[in-house]
Amino acid sequence: MTDYLPTFPIERHRLANGLDVVLQPDSHLPLVAVNLWYHVGSKNERPGKTGFAHLFEHMLFQGSVNVGTNDHFALLQKIGGVANGSTSYDRTNYYETVPSHQLELALWLESDRMGFLLPAMTQEKLDNQREVVMNERRQRVDNQPYGRAFEKLNQLVFPADHPYSWPVIGYMDDIEAARLEDVQHFFETYYRPNNAVLTLAGDCRPERALAMVEDYFGELPGAPPPPAVAASCEPTSGEQRAVLEDEVQLARLYIAYRIPAFGSRGWLLADLLASALTRGKSSPMYRDLVQRRQLAQDVSAAVLPTELESTFIVITTARPETSPDQLLAAVDEHLERAAHEVLPSHAFERCRNGLVTSYIEQLQSLDLRADLLSQSATFLGDPARYLDRLAAYQEATPREVREFAESSIAPPHRVVVTVVPGEAAA
Amino acid sequence: MKIDRSRPPAPGAAAPFTFPVWERHRLANGVQLMMLPETRIPLAHVEILLASGAEADPLEHRGLTPLASGLLDEGTQRHGSIEIADTVELLGASLFTSGDWDGVYVGTSSLSRHSEELFRLIAEIVRTPSFPPVELERLRRMGLADLANRASQPGFVAGRHVLNMVYGREHPYGESLAGTAEGLSAIERNDVRAWHRQRARPAETTIVAVGDVTAEQIGKLAEEHFGDWAARESHEPRRAPAPAARVGRRVRVIDRPNATQTELRVARVGLPRDSPSFLAARLLNLVLGGKFTSRLNLNLRESRAITYGVHSRLSGRRGPGPFTVSCAVDSEAAGIAVGEIIGEIDRLAAEPGPTGEIADAKNYLLGTLPYRIQTLEGRVDHLAEIALYSLADDFFRTLPAAVEAVSTEELESCAGNLLRTDDLAIAAVGPAAVVQPQLEAFGELEVIVENGPPDLS
Incomplete structure (x- = not known):
């Protein structure tokens, strides 16, 4: 099928x-991407302690026994490295792409914070990063138009005790209340080699690279597996709506449905459906809502790659003269049609071709590829499954997508959050 | 054999890299x-x-x-x-x-x-x-x-x-x-x-x-x-005129009484992309605020924790684009932020090199080049840069030598032109009642209230 698909050894x-180690040698540039996934995210928190996984990610850049407070970035940037980290619902990742002759430096840095973090932790560092994160929350959420919409959406989509019901960045009060002993507990529970995947993609010789990984990570002790997270996947019944006022000029709708987890057939069909409806100027929702009837400024649909279960979300911004109800009715026409009519084959072909091409485009970057490998190893149990999506796009049929839409993306089981022009909540 | 963790490991032998031939x-x-x-x-x-x-x-x-x-x-x-x-x-x-x-x-x-x-x-x-x-x-x-x-x-x-x-x-x-x-x-x-x-x-x-x-x-x-596209009569494309010189520091506070933070921009005129000083300017910018470990970020984020992040940017356009420092800060600390931004610019202007930071900036600039051309899109952008700004065809192939050759004299002369604080423009979007008193000391100040439908004239 995909004769044009590039293959890289794994x-x-x-x-x-x-420690799960994944290697993908590819020497086209003298670069190597080092990508470390810890299988812990905001879902491992509990109410009252939200935002901790993310705050903890910040703490990992504050130095460890052999690495000074600001040295992590300093040592990497001065050799032309590009580094960062991010936190999500199910995982936290740390990554750096470095000139390949500096691979050992990256391994030294990552292993030092995996093995020797706690003695370097201080109350002062925690206080400092807590303030930084509170400013991050203000910048991204509280002082940003539409910034609170996702928070509200997840509060309604999931029951209050569900681990996806709170925001990854956490609530302000919880961030403020984080204590040093929480750091210690979190580290000991989750930041162990047996709860992590280390991927190296790029210019490396596998035997040599593996020996280096063994040198730096082999002596770090494993620990009991972290506690599993239980979550009720009881579907929310009926439709729930919320209206938020914010300092915006245009109303925006967020419409969410609960769907199966990343890696499942249902998730993939939802991904195809999201693309078929809204990807590109030839998609039916763009063409109708944005171009023909001009009810919307924009429209998009997406599924999140989350592990316990996932959500299918449609986001659309109303034109100044369109009421939110009018726009929702127009969106519903499309969602209902998707549930009742099989997509025309050319529309399906378009969407599939677009998804395949953009996935291959992503594989060009060593850092994105390393992240996809870590994701597959962590969530699907096998790094090689990072190409599964391409095969699945080819196999899926328009009929299956329709069946999925009928069973999962039809009202009334959903949440609609509308942000309307007004005063921002304090 | 147990490894020595007490210091960063020495690098291996560097693999050669040159920008691909086109x-x-x-x-x-x-x-x-x-x-x-x-x-x-x-x-x-x-x-x-x-x-x-x-x-x-x-x-x-x-x-x-x-x-x-x-x-x-x-x-x-x-x-x-x-x-x-x-x-x-x-x-x-x-x-x-x-x-x-x-x-x-x-x-x-x-x-x-x-x-x-x-x-x-x-x-x-x-x-x-x-x-x-x-x-x-x-x-x-x-x-x-x-x-x-x-x-x-x-x-x-x-x-x-x-x-x-x-x-x-x-x-x-x-x-x-x-x-x-x-x-x-x-x-x-x-x-x-x-x-x-x-x-x-x-x-x-x-x-x-x-x-x-x-x-x-x-x-x-x-x-x-x-091939059959007929050449038109020659004409000189219209270019942006030289900006008028501004005198004195000015402050504008755009009042958002409910804002939970203050967005700050501190700016002045920078350099055209094809200026001979542009490389020196990029190096100075990297030391000041162009990367995570720059002075501004270490000061305002890592030391004072009054922002999630601050950066400075030299916008390389055909004409002299802006040189801008940007951050969102605690409104109570807006004055400290502006004072520190001005202080960091002055400090770098007074002593632009040679420091280890300039060497680090050189390594960063060169070391990230392969990273930036991993994708076809990245390659197109680099070639487009050559085309738009009439850079030499071998610009990226000779960049390592050019970067190494940037001298202390060049840095000093560039700093004298670029890193001035006497004509800075300072814009702050936040609660004026909190921010205005803190910013009055920095220059002539005006407060703007944007009511109702935004005035975008």
Whole structure:
């Protein structure tokens, strides 16, 4: 099928302490991407302690026993490295792409914070990063038009005790209340080699790279597996709506449905459906809502790659003269049609071709590829499955997509959050 | 054998890297071709760039270049908007048209097997757009709504105010690229057609093709689709004038009584991209605020924790683009932030080198080059930079030597021009009651209250 698909070799090893190591040699540039996924995210928190996984990610850049407070970025940037980290619902990742002759430096830095973080932790560092994160929340959420919409959406989509019901960045009060002993507990529970995947993609010799990984990570102790997260996937019944006032000029709708987890057939069909409806100027929702009837300024649909279950979300911004109800009715026409009519084959072909091409485009970057490998190893149990999506796009049929839409993306089981022009909540 | 963790490991032997070799050709009518074949992944990326952008837009038509660029793929003399989108997307390809201060860009990315068909289409889009009136009205209305909505984004508001303070309203750079409501409203279809006549000219057109396409293929396609494009009478493209000199520091507080944070922009006129001092300026900027470990971020974020992050940026345009420091800070600390920003600029100006930080900046600039050309898109951007700013063809191949050669004298002379704080413009979007008293000391201050529908004039 995909004769044009580039193939890159994959090696996988597991160290005695449980660290999952994935190698993908590719020497077209003298660069290597180092990508470390810890299988912990905001879903491992509990109400009253939200935002901790993310705050903890910040703490990991504050130095460890052998790495000074600001040295992580300094040592990497001065050799031309590009580095960062991010936190999501189910995982936290740390990554750096470095000139390949500096691979050892990256491994030294990552292993030092995996093995020797706590003695370097201080109350002062925590206080400092807590303030930084509170400013991050203000900048991204509280002082940003539409910034609170997602928070509200997840509060309604999931029951209050569901781990996806609170925001990854956490609530302000919880961030403020984080304590040093929480750091210690979190580190000991989750930041162990057996709860992590280390991927190296790029210019490396596998035997040599693996030996280096063994040198730096092999002696770090494993730990009991972290506690599993239980969540009720009881579907919310009926439609729930909320209206938020914000300092915006245009109303925006967020419409969310609960769907199966990343990696499942249902998730993939939802991904195809989201693309078929809104991807590109030839998609039916863009063409109708934005171009023909001009009810919307924009429209998009997406599924999140989350592990316990996922959500299918449609976001659309109303034109100044369109009421939110009018726009919702127009969106519903399309969602209902998707549930009742099989997509025309050319429309399906368009969407599939677009998805395949953009996925291949992503594979050009070593850092994105390394992240996809870590994702597959962590969520699907096998890094090689990072290309599954391409095969699945080819196999899926328009009929299946329709069936999925009928069973999962039809009212009334959904949440609609509308942001309307007004005063921002304090 | 146990490893020594007490110090960073020594690097291995560096693998050699030089910017990939690319080829240049020129058609008889002046169209330039820049080609960088790369067969590793079966993708191709082709971009046609026209080397005249929003800097040449009439001031009464601010927003013309982005609007007209967006219209290019909304219809040609042979194909309608819908047909174009259907064709591109059935191939799984992307088509983009955009315009910025310096140029207009029409490009596609796709599996390489479709590059011939797409080349034909983008050539048609560049040469014979029809600018359908109904699409013009639609994009204009969307542009107006978008501008109105962006007036709610504190970062956008701070950015446009500071540009206005630095350049004044009579200079093209004195507004955001998106333009103004008045400008967008005043544009007529004839203006768009005139825009196309002026901008789409063989002598100012460059075709950049990278990926799994041969130079021969591209040469043939270019000849076929652009060979008969008649050269127009020569003309000097309109360029942004030199900005008027400003005297004294000025502060503008845009009042948002309920804001939970204050968006700050501190700016002055920077350097044109083709200035001989530009490399020195980039190095100074990296030390000051161009990367995570720059002085500003270590100070305001890592030491004082009053912001999530601060950065400085040297906008490399054909004319002298802005040199801007940006951050969102605790409103109670706005005065400290501005004071520290000014202090860091002064400190670097007084002692611009030689320090270890300059060496680190040199390594960062050079070391990240392979990272930035991992993708075809990244490669196109680098070649486009050469084309737009008339850099030497071997600019990126000789960059390591050029960076190494930047001397202390050059840094000092550049710092004397760039790192001045006596004419800074300071814009703050936040609660005036909290912010104003803290900022009064920094210069002549005005408070602006934006009520009701935003004034985007």
